[in-house]
Amino acid sequence: MGKIENNKLLLASVLGFIGLVINLYPIHLFANIQLILGNVSYVIAAILLGPWYALYTAIITVTGLMMVWDSPHVYFLFGVEALCLGFARRSHLYALYASFGFWLFIGMPLFYLYIFLFTDLPSSHIAFVILKQGINGLVYACIGSLLIILIPSFWHFKNKLKDAPRRTFNAQLTYTFTLVITVALLLAALLFNNQFIERQQALLYQNIENSADHLGLSTQAYLNSHTQAIKNAAAWLSLNQYAEVEEQILLSQLHTHYPGFITMLLADKQGTVISASPASLLSSLESQPEFDIRDRSYFVEAFINQRHFTSPVFLGKGFGQDPIVAISAPIYRPDTPHQPIGIIEGSLDLQEFKAIDHVNTGSHSQSIVLIDKNRRVIYASDNLDITPLSEFSYSVPSKNYITPFPMLNIAHSDNMAPEYVYASVKLENDWQLFVLNPFRPLVELVEGMYLATFAILFVALSITIYISHVISGRLTLPLENIANKFSTTPQGPHSEYAVDEESPQEIYTLFQRLQQSKSQLIGYQLELEEKVALRTLELERANNKLQALAEKDPLTGLYNRRYAENKFPAIQELCQRSDEVIAIALLDLDKFKFINDTYGHDGGDLTLKRVAELLSQEFKRDSDIIVRYGGEEFLLIMPLCNALKIEGHLESFRQKLQETGIELETDKVQFQVTASIGAVIGNGSFNASLDEWVKQADINLYQAKNSGRNQLVFTTLEDS
Structure with a gap:
């Protein structure tokens, strides 16, 4: 590294702190995708000052990203980029071409290794994140190069790196066209992609919310109808006195009309089951003479607290080992309207919620989870592989995933990428219904758009470079021919050719005026040479007098x-x-x-x-x-x-x-x-x-x- 120059160090420091402040506020695009523009600072430093000042600027600049992302890899990755751009500048390569080569051959492979070795990002996200970072690198390389072209103070920075071989006007014009078109294409593509993605996100979440509302209403209606059936049956039994045989018949008939109950029963005030449906369940109780339901919450709430009750989910016993939800209500006698004589209870078949799940017309990819007030799972779609009665636990993904809707992880709670987008509704009995939609399809859509952007950019760059080269050649070739024609050095057999009928009007006019002025310039040159010789002699004499006046005192003639x-x-x-x-x-x-x-x-x-x-x-x-x-x-x-x-x-x-x-x-x-x-x-x-x-x-x-x-x-x- 050469000697440090104060003015270069000052410029590198100022650029670095400007970049740091800009990087504290990256532009959010989608999920964890952010557009970083502060790195423009070290691109400018690389072009003007070279690799080591660019590295110094990059260290200051990416500190802002370190504060935001808390990821040390930014120092290594972007530091290497700053050095590569600086050394490419010393080799007289344009920054945009150097940036494209860096991300294609160095930056993307390094970024892949970092993500693969040091992060828990799913492999399905890696290609997308790498591609996004490469496009971002081209964006700030273009912006930095354009700023140097558009700001005159950078042109005249006296200590900046200079090209040893003078660049041709053709190359400069081609590069300028390429920069402008690349920036326009990238920004337009990013803007279009962002608007399209935001629209897709809004439609997706609106669909999920509609599904949640629809399924919530269906579930609530299902609960209400079965709760009302139990309440109506309890009222009917309270108004009429039946024998046990008649009660058994009535209970079986009621069960026939409400198949959503897996079992139904009647119990007396001691908690002894006196009737059950299906009736075959009664025979199973003969082997359990001490079986009663006095300790069940649905009996306590209905008989002791005298109110209808919908229980949380629990594991049944006595009538089976299935997870159930019990709905119960007290039964009275006309002569004892304030003292229950027993209860009626129906156990909901949780698999019946599958019918509600299948009724969901919002999307075939959506799943549902129904939990009680204790956060235990009542029902979950089969593809979620969640067993009833288990506690519904989920985690929120990394804070870097900034989206306008809530997301969660179920299977991989420590995953930094989200698994599902969700909406939830609360039912009247404090149950909660979650509607889940996989997040991956949206990410795949965005990946495809960014891949298409990169491919279009590559094709557009190739076409732009070719067209710019042709157009600039149309402008520069006549100028070169004019220079050859009016040069004092022999240019070979084609030295007489200057412009043709295809040359631009301005260049043709220039050629004519130069031809008219050439003979006049030769005459002026001879006259000027004569005057210069005369003036040179006079100037020598004047210089001698001035030298004497400058060294001697005019009064005494002594030296001063x-x-x-x-x-x-x-x-x-x-x-x-x-x-x-x-x-x-x-x-x-x-x-x-x-x-x-x-x-x-x-x-x-x-x-x-x-x-x-x-x-x-x-x-x-x-x-x-x-x-x-x-x-x-x-x-x-x-x-x-x-x-x-x-x-x-x-x-x-x-x-x-x-x-x-x-x-x-x-x-x-x-x-x-x-x-x-x-x-x-x-x-x-x-x-x-x-x-x-x-x-x-x-x-x-x-x-x-x-x-x-x-x-x-x-x-x-x-x-x-």
């Missing part, structure tokens, strides 16, 4: 401060390398303001010129540099000087300046000027900065001024 600063590093390096000394002297004219005030600025300017002339005469070695340092200050740089004689040389100059007369020609006035000098000498290794040397010389100059002016203070510097 900038020249000294530019020249000193080379001088210092030479002296350091050859172990030679450098002397620096800072000279300041004494009471120069007095001269200006007394003799005017002409007198001040004349003084500066005379001092400059005297300096040039005294310090005239080729290596000496005399600088007007500013105002009335002068700087002497004297490399490779004689350390024993330089102080005497400076003192000699000071005295000579003191004795020199300066005469104003206009006023015939003569005056003298003196100077204070601060000088230092040291090895070239003292310091590479001219400012440090001048600073030391300035300290000596300050001392010379304070000591009465017109003095030289000279010291030797020691290496720091």
Whole structure:
């Protein structure tokens, strides 16, 4: 990995946090199918910045998915995708083509291995989930690529990855067409699929609810009719007194009219069964002389609490071992209307509910479960393989399955995918009826739609690439031919061909105008070359003048401060390398303001010129540099000087300046000027900065001024 650049790292971080926020809110499509768009961030990072910044962006981005899905595989899968897109970009492959190849050959197989090894998703769902993720990957790859094309700031990002070979206009146009059509096809397909699926879901659940309402009414009517039969029989027996033989006959006749009862019986106040239907049941009681029903809930409720009663489901005994539901009512005598003399009871045949199940016209795939208030199964459709009397237990599928209707699992309670969609109704006696519809057929429908989407996309991409290539070729070939025709390089035997009658009007017009302008351009070129040669000569002369103005003081003709600063590093390096000394002297004219005030600025300017002339005469070695340092200050740089004689040389100059007369020609006035000098000498290794040397010389100059002016203070510097 190359050196980390701050601006790239900042862009990768910003993209990552934007992607994280977007991934916190995936777009729900169907069940556990969600469209994730935050991954657009690392697609952009891969295209602009390369694989390692893309990986960094991907880690930040998919953290949002980790918060939502709680599935660590997102770091590995999408991290590998970010690296592949980044390396593909370095190899100058377009992101969409790289994404298609990644999901086809790497992403889908990796996703399959993860689901197969680390999740309990049913095998029937795996192909669907993998296919959905591949389509989602193409969606955000297209969107990321389009955003880079449509946002100009990304075009001009100076540190972005650039193509080593320049791409042809044909390739760029083909890719742009492919992106636009792919995004349009994918989004249209997803939108259509989503609307169709939502419609199917609504119709499915409406059908289930209608079935639940219909079956609930049928079951309630079945219970009501049999409850009413028991109540009517109890009332009839209470109004009329019959002998036991007559009661047996009446009970058998009643049972004949209500075959929904598997058995019926009459019991006295001691709970002893005195009549039963079928009558053959009485013979079985002879072997059980102590058999009574005093402990049965249906006897207690009817005889003790004196009310008709529908029991929960229970396992019969005495008259058989079948699960039954008992309906009972008290029997009175006209002379004891408030004291029951016994009960009448009918045991419902639970298999009769099968007739209600078969009456369900909603769907042949629907099943029913009827439970009592204790949640024990009264009846369940045969295909559910649920035994009566068992407790009806089910589990709710994973929270990732977001649907507008309730779902449950019966056979596989730990399965993350739902088995059934259901609706339920509650009956008047607190029984509950569930209508179940398998969820798998709806999933298969969605799988087929997504598979068709993927196939259509593949065909559409192939056609789009071909058509785009042909159309862009129609545009770019004439332009290429025009470029060849007007090129100064020979193009072979076909160089004269440019455009034909099939070329677009705009290109043909361009060709004509270029032909008309070619001869004019040749003439302009010759004229321009002549003018350029002339202007070049003038420019060289002007540059020489500018160079002199930039390096010299116009008044004194001495070098200026900038020249000294530019020249000193080379001088210092030479002296350091050859172990030679450098002397620096800072000279300041004494009471120069007095001269200006007394003799005017002409007198001040004349003084500066005379001092400059005297300096040039005294310090005239080729290596000496005399600088007007500013105002009335002068700087002497004297490399490779004689350390024993330089102080005497400076003192000699000071005295000579003191004795020199300066005469104003206009006023015939003569005056003298003196100077204070601060000088230092040291090895070239003292310091590479001219400012440090001048600073030391300035300290000596300050001392010379304070000591009465017109003095030289000279010291030797020691290496720091």
